[in-house]
Structures are given as C-alpha cells and as structure tokens.
Amino acid sequence: MKLQFNKHELVKAMSLFQRVASNKTSSNLPGSIYISTKDNYVELQANDFEIGMRSQVDATILEPGTIVVGSKYFQEILKKLPGEQVELYKPDNSNQLQIKSDHSEFKLVTMQVEDFSLVEQIQDDNSIMIDGEQLKQLIDLTVYATSTDTDRPIFCGTLVEIEGNELTMVGTDTHRMAVKKVTLDAALENPMRIVIPKRTVEEVSRVLPSDQPVMVKLIWNRNQVAIVFDTVYIISRLIEGTYPDYKRVIPAKFDASAILNRREFASSLDRVYFMAKDMSYSAIRYDWEENQVTLSSQSADIGMVKDIVLCTFEGNPFTINFNGKYIDELLKHSTGERIHMYLQEQGAMVIRQDNNDHYTYVVTPVHTHN
Known part of the structure; x- marks a missing residue:
C-alpha cells in the first residue's frame, strides 16, 4: 500500500476518531485505526464496544491496500511531521508502516487487519x-x-x-x-x-x-x-x-414565580456557588421576597456568603434550597436576557428562558437542616 495525503486534511480527518480510537476497551484491537483504499478515496474506521465511526479522506492512491495501526502514535506522528504532504507506505512483505514527510521518516508496527471489527451498516427502514x-x-x-x-x-x-x-x-x-x-x-x-x-x-x-x-x-x-x-x-x-x-x-401548578436578569443572576450565583461547592450537596439557600431574592450559603468549617439579586417576584415570601451545581450548569447553557422561574414552596422548580420557549429545565430542592 502506498498513499499520499495533504497533511492538514489527514490530521483533520483523524481528529474525528480521537476519542473512539483511543478507547482502551476497544472490542478487538485497543486504540486502533483502520485505513483502507477505495476507488478514489481512503476510508478510516474506529470501533469499540459502544461506538463505531467511519469517514473518508482524499488521497493519491499509488498502491491500494488496507492496514490497521495504533491510533495514539499515528496521530502524534502526523501532528509532528514538518511538511505539507504525507506519504504512507507498507510493503506487502512487511508489518511496518513507513510515514514520510520532507526529511522525516517514522515506522509503525501494524496490526492484523482480520482482527479489526468493521463498522457495520444498519438498515434505514426507520x-x-x-x-x-x-x-x-x-x-x-x-x-x-x-x-x-x-x-x-x-x-x-x-x-x-x-x-x-x-x-x-x-x-x-x-x-x-x-x-x-x-x-x-x-x-x-x-x-x-x-x-x-x-x-x-x-x-x-x-x-x-x-x-x-x-x-x-x-x-x-x-x-x-x-x-x-x-x-x-x-x-x-x-x-x-x-x-x-x-x-x-414537570409540575403543572406553582406557588410563586420570578423573572431575573440572566447575567445578574449568573454573576450572583457564581459568587455564592464558589463558597458552596465544598458544602453539603452544594446547597444554596434562596430567600424569595418582593422585588428580590437573597442567595446564601454557610458552613461552620468554611464560612458564609450572601448575595442579593433584584427580580420580579409574584407570590408569598418563602425559603428553599437548591444544589448550586444544577443551577450553574443551566445558566452556562442559557441565552437571552431573562430567566423565568416557576416555584413551589416544597417541590421542584421549573426554569424557562426568554428566547427558547421549547426548552424546559426542572430541578428538585435540597433538604438541609439549616
């Protein structure tokens, strides 16, 4: 087998397989990549117990063939090659793949092609x-x-x-x-x-x-x-x-609701969550009242933090605790100017966004002894 590639195109194609090919629990050949010539392109495959992936890359095919090599070293070699062109060559009577670019040359031991489980094609009835x-x-x-x-x-x-x-x-x-x-x-x-x-x-x-x-x-x-x-x-x-x-x-009835500026709320939560991360359940206390909510967290071993966020609040004042991580991760996946919260005094909270009507987030409260 003898092939010539544009290095950047081959590196880009190989990056698709980075995680699948590096999986050490691969079903047959751990951390391997399958390279095979077709009519006018080269096919790449990686496979493990959970995911199989197949793609293709343009190449000049001087001699057709199929090989399997270790993905880790192959990808690292490609990144370190100095030139714009890469040549892969494996003589029929050798178990080593030669990789050349400009004045650099590497050799990689190949694996048995027959031991590689090919990525199967499923019927597209559905x-x-x-x-x-x-x-x-x-x-x-x-x-x-x-x-x-x-x-x-x-x-x-x-x-x-x-x-x-x-x-x-x-x-x-x-x-x-x-x-x-x-x-x-x-x-x-x-x-x-x-x-x-x-x-x-x-x-x-x-x-x-x-x-x-x-x-x-x-x-x-x-x-x-x-x-x-x-x-x-x-x-x-x-x-x-x-x-x-x-x-x-998803709850259908609520005791209260609130509208908060997303950026202001995220900034406040960041300050409080920083202290709450190492506390039990990363619990943050929310004291809801007219026009504002107070976020706080405290521990005898660490200390205390309190931060106030202005909001539009409808309902009777009450207090509830939520895991800071769950709200923090939602806000990192949020856009739009405002966050809408629909609250129950003893149950789950529903959060929706201004510009994403079809996105719903539900989070259950944390029960603490505070």
Whole structure:
C-alpha cells in the first residue's frame, strides 16, 4: 500500500476518531485505526464496544491496500511531521508502516487487519432528517443533565422521542431534568422512543461541523442508532430499558414565580456557588421576597456568603434550597436576557428562558437542616 495525503486534511480527518480510537476497551484491537483504499478515496474506521465511526479522506492512491495501526502514535506522528504532504507506505512483505514527510521518516508496527471489527451498516427502514445545527443544540441543551451513575444505566443516556413532526430530547439524573423540543420538516408515521448513551451524543455534538450547514440522517432499529452526515457514519448501541414518563415530572401548578436578569443572576450565583461547592450537596439557600431574592450559603468549617439579586417576584415570601451545581450548569447553557422561574414552596422548580420557549429545565430542592 502506498498513499499520499495533504497533511492538514489527514490530521483533520483523524481528529474525528480521537476519542473512539483511543478507547482502551476497544472490542478487538485497543486504540486502533483502520485505513483502507477505495476507488478514489481512503476510508478510516474506529470501533469499540459502544461506538463505531467511519469517514473518508482524499488521497493519491499509488498502491491500494488496507492496514490497521495504533491510533495514539499515528496521530502524534502526523501532528509532528514538518511538511505539507504525507506519504504512507507498507510493503506487502512487511508489518511496518513507513510515514514520510520532507526529511522525516517514522515506522509503525501494524496490526492484523482480520482482527479489526468493521463498522457495520444498519438498515434505514426507520429514519428522519434533521438540521445539524438543530441537532447540536438539542444535544448541548440536554446531555449535561444526564447521569453518570452506571448503577442506573437508563439515566446515563438521552431520550430521543418523536411524535408526528415533533422531536424531543431529554436528559435527567433524577435530581434535575432538561427537555428540548424542535419541529421537524417531515412527520414520522409511527412514534419513536430510543435512549442513546451519553458518550455517543457527546461525540456527535463534538464532530458536527460548526462552520457550515449540514443535514443529518438519524437511523435506528431496536438495538442500534446511526448518525450520518457528509462522509461521516457513526453507529452506537442503544440503552435498554424503559425511560420514565418525563412529562409527569414537570409540575403543572406553582406557588410563586420570578423573572431575573440572566447575567445578574449568573454573576450572583457564581459568587455564592464558589463558597458552596465544598458544602453539603452544594446547597444554596434562596430567600424569595418582593422585588428580590437573597442567595446564601454557610458552613461552620468554611464560612458564609450572601448575595442579593433584584427580580420580579409574584407570590408569598418563602425559603428553599437548591444544589448550586444544577443551577450553574443551566445558566452556562442559557441565552437571552431573562430567566423565568416557576416555584413551589416544597417541590421542584421549573426554569424557562426568554428566547427558547421549547426548552424546559426542572430541578428538585435540597433538604438541609439549616
């Protein structure tokens, strides 16, 4: 096999596989990348127990062939090469890949091609098209709320639900929940509910291009989902189990409501959360009253902090505690001028944004002895 690449194009193509190919729990060849010539391009693949990824890169194919090499050293070598062009050459009677650029030369030991599990293609009997920017927003506004507790795997993924032409994505760790809805261009005949692992959707968000529009095809069956755009094909297992009815978690009645300037609230929370991080449950106390809310946190071992934010408040004054992390992460994923809070004196709070009517965040209170 003998190939010639533009170095920057090859480095860019390899960056897509950075996390999948570096996974040490790879199903067959740990941390490996599959490189194979096709008619007029080179195909790259990486695969592990959870995610498989396939893409392609332009190349001058002098001699066709297929190899598998360790991803870590291959990617590092590419980044360090001095020239604009890269040549890969593996003689038929050798197990070493020669990598050349200008006056630099490396050799990497190759792996057995037969031991690599190729990224499979699933039937596209069930599929929808969605705008790439829309999908990225769906992921970014929900995945941060998913759980990392593997003892409850159903919450370690994001729910994707489609009814008609409405797609909903949900992330929850049972203490807070983020729900984002979008309208698709075409309606789906039969309703769909699947749970995609957190790591998969994070990878999809990472590799989706942000500098150009792209349409994404979402394909699924009972056990797998595929995400396809441009020359990229990502396949992942689905999480088994029944996802709870998220609609029942969203309160319908409230005791009070408040409207806060987003930037002022975020600034105040930052000051208080800084002190609350190392306290029990990162609890921040909210004292609601007419025209203002007082955020505070205190500990006998650390100290005390108090900060006042002006707001529009409707309801009777009351006090409630929330985990600072859950509100902080929401604000980092918020835009718009104002934050709308719908409050219960003893229950969950619902937060919505000025410019994002179809985004709902629910967070449960923290019960402390203070």
